[in-house]
Amino acid sequence: MATKSTDSGVYRVTEFIGTSNVSWEEAAKPAVETAAKSLRDLRVAEVTKLDMKIEGGKVVAFRARVSLSFKYEA
Numbered sequence: 001m002a003t004k005s006t007d008s009g010v011y012r013v014t015e016f017i018g019t020s021n022v023s024w025e026e027a028a029k030p031a032v033e034t035a036a037k038s039l040r041d042l043r044v045a046e047v048t049k050l051d052m053k054i055e056g057g058k059v060v061a062f063r064a065r066v067s068l069s070f071k072y073e074a
Helices: 024-038
Strands: 011-020 042-055 058-071
Touching (some): 011 024, 011 042, 024 042
Antiparallel strands (some): 011 058, 042 058
16 A cells, blocks of 8 residues: 655745836746745745835836745754
8 A cells, every 4th residue: 555645844934025127927036036046945935915116106116025935954
């Protein structure tokens, strides 16, 4: 009988904020890509907040706050 593997362990969540002058999607991507350079075993990325920077009545930047979970290793 095959045994089922579980992903038990402890996961940590941290936030990154990405910006773009194009779109929220383009703001979220560099947040994840930057996190992946220093965090190992990223599991889930959740966009938790979207906002825009406004200057002179015009949108000049999109910002995406991204919560990322990764396996915690002491």
